[in-house]
Amino acid sequence: MDAIILQILNGLDKGSAYALIALGLTLIFGTLGVVNFAHGALFMIGAFCAVTLQRLFTISYETIDETKTDFLGNPAKVQTPYVESWFGPDVGQAVIDWSVPLAILFAIPIMALVGFAMERGLIKHFYRRPHADQILVTFGLAIVLQELIKHYYGANPIQTPAPDAFRGSFDFGVLLGFDPNHIIYPYWRMIYFAFAAIIVGAVFAFLRFTTFGMVVRAGMADRETVGLLGINIDKRFTIMFALAAVVAGLAGVMYAPINSPNYHMGMDFLVLSFVVVVVGGMGSLPGAVLAGFVLGILESFASMNEIKQIIPGIDQIIIYLVAIIILLTRPRGLMGRRGVMEE
Amino acid sequence: MSKLLTRRGVLRTGAVAGAGVALPTIFTAGSASAFVNEPSGSTVTLGFNVPQTGPYADEGADELRAYELAVEHLNGEGDGGMLNTFSSDSLDGTGIMGKKVEYVTGDTQTKSDAARASAKSMIEKDGAIMITGGSSSGVAVAVQGLCQEAGVIFMAGLTHSNDTTGKDKKANGFRHFFNAYMSAAALAPVLKAQYGTDRKAYHLTADYTWGWTQEESIAAATEAMGWETVNKVRTPLAATDFSSYITPILQTDADVLILNHYGGNMVNSLTNAVQFGLRDRMVNGKQFEIVVPLYSRLMARGAGENVKGILGSTNWHWSLQDEGSKAFVKSFGTKYGFPPSQAAHTCYVQTLLYADAVARGGSFNPCSVVEALEGYEFDGLGNGPTLYRAADHQCFKDVLVVRGKENPQSEFDLLEVVEVTPRAQVEYAPDHPMFAGGNLGECNPGA
Numbered sequence A: 001m002d003a004i005i006l007q008i009l010n011g012l013d014k015g016s017a018y019a020l021i022a023l024g025l026t027l028i029f030g031t032l033g034v035v036n037f038a039h040g041a042l043f044m045i046g047a048f049c050a051v052t053l054q055r056l057f058t059i060s061y062e063t064i065d066e067t068k069t070d071f072l073g074n075p076a077k078v079q080t081p082y083v084e085s086w087f088g089p090d091v092g093q094a095v096i097d098w099s100v101p102l103a104i105l106f107a108i109p110i111m112a113l114v115g116f117a118m119e120r121g122l123i124k125h126f127y128r129r130p131h132a133d134q135i136l137v138t139f140g141l142a143i144v145l146q147e148l149i150k151h152y153y154g155a156n157p158i159q160t161p162a163p164d165a166f167r168g169s170f171d172f173g174v175l176l177g178f179d180p181n182h183i184i185y186p187y188w189r190m191i192y193f194a195f196a197a198i199i200v201g202a203v204f205a206f207l208r209f210t211t212f213g214m215v216v217r218a219g220m221a222d223r224e225t226v227g228l229l230g231i232n233i234d235k236r237f238t239i240m241f242a243l244a245a246v247v248a249g250l251a252g253v254m255y256a257p258i259n260s261p262n263y264h265m266g267m268d269f270l271v272l273s274f275v276v277v278v279v280g281g282m283g284s285l286p287g288a289v290l291a292g293f294v295l296g297i298l299e300s301f302a303s304m305n306e307i308k309q310i311i312p313g314i315d316q317i318i319i320y321l322v323a324i325i326i327l328l329t330r331p332r333g334l335m336g337r338r339g340v341m342e343e
Numbered sequence B: 001m002s003k004l005l006t007r008r009g010v011l012r013t014g015a016v017a018g019a020g021v022a023l024p025t026i027f028t029a030g031s032a033s034a035f036v037n038e039p040s041g042s043t044v045t046l047g048f049n050v051p052q053t054g055p056y057a058d059e060g061a062d063e064l065r066a067y068e069l070a071v072e073h074l075n076g077e078g079d080g081g082m083l084n085t086f087s088s089d090s091l092d093g094t095g096i097m098g099k100k101v102e103y104v105t106g107d108t109q110t111k112s113d114a115a116r117a118s119a120k121s122m123i124e125k126d127g128a129i130m131i132t133g134g135s136s137s138g139v140a141v142a143v144q145g146l147c148q149e150a151g152v153i154f155m156a157g158l159t160h161s162n163d164t165t166g167k168d169k170k171a172n173g174f175r176h177f178f179n180a181y182m183s184a185a186a187l188a189p190v191l192k193a194q195y196g197t198d199r200k201a202y203h204l205t206a207d208y209t210w211g212w213t214q215e216e217s218i219a220a221a222t223e224a225m226g227w228e229t230v231n232k233v234r235t236p237l238a239a240t241d242f243s244s245y246i247t248p249i250l251q252t253d254a255d256v257l258i259l260n261h262y263g264g265n266m267v268n269s270l271t272n273a274v275q276f277g278l279r280d281r282m283v284n285g286k287q288f289e290i291v292v293p294l295y296s297r298l299m300a301r302g303a304g305e306n307v308k309g310i311l312g313s314t315n316w317h318w319s320l321q322d323e324g325s326k327a328f329v330k331s332f333g334t335k336y337g338f339p340p341s342q343a344a345h346t347c348y349v350q351t352l353l354y355a356d357a358v359a360r361g362g363s364f365n366p367c368s369v370v371e372a373l374e375g376y377e378f379d380g381l382g383n384g385p386t387l388y389r390a391a392d393h394q395c396f397k398d399v400l401v402v403r404g405k406e407n408p409q410s411e412f413d414l415l416e417v418v419e420v421t422p423r424a425q426v427e428y429a430p431d432h433p434m435f436a437g438g439n440l441g442e443c444n445p446g447a
Helices: A002-032 A039-057 A082-087 A089-097 A099-121 A131-153 A187-209 A211-221 A223-228 A233-255 A265-280 A285-302 A305-310 A314-329 B007-022 B025-032 B057-074 B112-124 B137-150 B180-195 B209-224 B243-251 B263-275 B297-307 B323-336 B342-361 B366-373
Strands: A060-069 A075-081 A169-171 A184-186 B043-050 B100-107 B130-133 B153-156 B173-175 B200-206 B228-235 B256-260 B289-294 B311-314 B376-378 B386-388 B399-404 B415-421
Touching: A002 A039, A002 A187, A002 A211, A002 A233, A002 A265, A002 A285, A002 B243, A039 A089, A039 A099, A039 A131, A039 A233, A039 A265, A060 A082, A075 A082, A082 A089, A089 A099, A099 A233, A131 A265, A169 A187, A184 A187, A187 A211, A187 A233, A187 A285, A211 A223, A211 A233, A223 A233, A233 A265, A265 A285, A265 A314, A285 A305, A285 A314, A285 B243, A305 A314, A305 B228, B043 B057, B043 B112, B043 B342, B057 B100, B057 B130, B057 B297, B057 B323, B057 B342, B100 B112, B112 B130, B112 B137, B130 B342, B137 B153, B137 B173, B137 B209, B153 B342, B153 B366, B180 B209, B180 B289, B180 B311, B180 B399, B180 B415, B200 B209, B200 B243, B209 B228, B209 B256, B209 B289, B228 B243, B243 B263, B256 B263, B263 B289, B263 B297, B297 B399, B297 B415, B311 B415, B323 B342, B342 B366, B342 B376
Parallel strands: B043 B100, B043 B130, B130 B153, B153 B173, B200 B228, B200 B256, B256 B289, B289 B311
Antiparallel strands: A060 A075, A169 A184, B311 B399, B376 B386, B399 B415
16 A cells, blocks of 8 residues: 555656646647647756756855865865855855755746747747648757757756755655655655646636636637737737746756756657647646646556566556557547547 | 570679679788778778767767877877876887877767767778777677677777676677676675675666676675575666656665666666665664665766765776876876766777787787787786786776765765775686676688
């Protein structure tokens, strides 16, 4: 029982990342009709916003410490971050320590700008082109973006830790009446799940309860009619693209302490997130979120040794297996609109 | 038309042409050359095949730096580096046998097919007489096979799988880097001294050639000293989040986690293990421990504070104080501003060893190089007295057991050497079961 609870918990944080990326993908597909293969790269850029802010906070000035030597035997250069010098060691260290949460504020304008530039600079030229063209150009863009990141940040993963206060683990086992140390779950993963829930809730509320959201939903249902009413739907859809980029970016920022960011992390999530979108139903926002969590949990269960002993290698194919079954039995996905992907 | 093109005529022409093609190329090449890419001018070209893109691109960049440094030193530029400490005096800074050393580079992408394609291109188009480099055992085995077929020497870069000089060994291939068996043999006594003999180990293993041989080697070594292996779990090479592989450990009575992972796998699995509180865990009254059999300083940076106190092994470390290591660190550090990695070290050494073998043998002919390197004893290149064993073309030398440093003094100061395990302790018979099944074969000069 404790193993099952643990895998559900594991699936929730994995599912959180899938859900947030798939939510952005669905927003873009639903509004602009574009299949955006560069969406994983936006997730990766978000994570590198956290890396960048951490580096900005640790920009240092050099002093020479004659009592120490460097690897060549010369007097050692000691680096002192400017934030420590400006605000004192304690406050400076706290600012560096909290760089990931603070990167949320840093990432929002950057991701919105990246999303805006992507849509206006490239994507808009492919609105009326076949999906295959859209996939090719966005996939190419994703490769360009990841190579740019690799050029400036290197190919190795970069450690971006959570604040000290959240580095420990919570013993769920004791809470649920099990032995201590049997169901342990890191604080930061709990925060990630809560953060994902808040973001998903905020996006839904924005679309549901604001006039802007209402117009966007109307545009998703019937773009032409909304246009005929004199509403500039293209402008709103551009904003939605930027919003989707921000959602993916924030998912990346908060994911940075879970696995050290590297230039390839967007590609690692991209294909799985597309499967999530297809399983949830192309264009269905609730479907994307539901499928994200369901597939995340299924993937976790498939990694259990007991399951792998029965079906070796199931952990690597479970998501695709589910996608095949869903597409065969319900081509429009779990919550897709009737007619979508069924013609 | 029928007179011009008869069935018999076609068959006869085909047979003559076929016989011509089937003739050994050494006969058709005539007096042009005795072996593939025999240098005829005043220069000789080496092929550096390293990952310039992909997950090991940083390691590849460090390898390339080391190769450039080696070429400088061979051509008599710079401070000479380890040429000044090398036990052989056949290299005098005038290139190799008086020919200036030039080089071409290829990108392995850490993919076997891409690595073979780039090596083939360097041999066929650029005239490279020797191929060296790489950061993966899969790539090393693939390129070694290609070089054997093509008739050029392959001086392996970073490859740690037993198979490279085991079941996949080739006469034209040579490995300076240590292997999984040696890591296990060096680590086991230290693990015994630090953690005792009554331990239960849980293995997470990258599911490919290196992971399998690393798991086999370390499990055999730890079981021999009394440890029990609780479970061996294979993880996909493409895995990024290891939480679902790590949480089942909490359900067992394992008190040691052995991460047979390298590169990004190691960074993520170690980070996840620490996140799930394994290092704070007590099992059966014992502190839970994590072991990383193969360490890399470049990768350790990615894992940050998580490596502190964790034991592993490495082929070489810049903090070594022998004359060879000091000379190399000085050369490399002065030129690039930071200390070299173990990958850089092995690549630099391999280049010098190749050049030295050519000079001692008096020929660029691969068979002459093979003869010069087989059974060759040398010193002064950073690992103490070293033997290139003739039976499998594996270098035998001391192995370093290292630990993640608790109080690093700089961003490079991540590992501390716990023990220099003597060469005798990591030696094994050429027909050891973990290395069985291969055949070195005959050297191939190509042409």
